[in-house]
Amino acid sequence: MRPARTFGYSKTTALSEKALNKQVQAPEEPSAAERIEERAERVKQATSSAVAGAKEAVERAADHVEESLHHATDKAADAATRANAKASEYRERGREAYGEAVDRADEWLEKARDYVREKPVQSVAIALGAGWLLGRILRR
Numbered sequence: 001m002r003p004a005r006t007f008g009y010s011k012t013t014a015l016s017e018k019a020l021n022k023q024v025q026a027p028e029e030p031s032a033a034e035r036i037e038e039r040a041e042r043v044k045q046a047t048s049s050a051v052a053g054a055k056e057a058v059e060r061a062a063d064h065v066e067e068s069l070h071h072a073t074d075k076a077a078d079a080a081t082r083a084n085a086k087a088s089e090y091r092e093r094g095r096e097a098y099g100e101a102v103d104r105a106d107e108w109l110e111k112a113r114d115y116v117r118e119k120p121v122q123s124v125a126i127a128l129g130a131g132w133l134l135g136r137i138l139r140r
Contacts, residue, residue, distance in 0.1 A: 116123040
């Protein structure tokens with residue numbers, strides 16, 4: 001028997017072509033370790049993005065709180081200044097009213113002294129009558 005002619009092809013060449021065709025047709029799928037590493041990288045990027053977003057939101061909130069505190073402090077200082085001005089105004093009014101009351105009391109006292117000097121008998125009679133009336137009222 002004669003060997004079959006292969007027209008220049010050997011069996012090893014045919015096998016190599018088959019293996020090459022398989023590689024071209026179906027690329028190799030990544031290994032499990034590569035897939036895990038790829039997914040871990042995606043999770044890392046998503047986490048970094050979320051952290052950056054949260055950090056930005058916290059910074060905006062802190063800026064807003066700081067601005068609000070400055071505004072509230074300014075308002076409180078302004079209110080304290082106005083209250084102090086009003087207190088000073090009322091204190092001055094009180095001093096004026098006290099001064100007027102003292103002046104009026106001094107005037108009345110001077111008028112009473114003048115009356116007693118001008119009419120001493122009548123003054124004693126009025127004082128006795130007022131004392132008697134006051135005594136009756138307080139006894140009850």
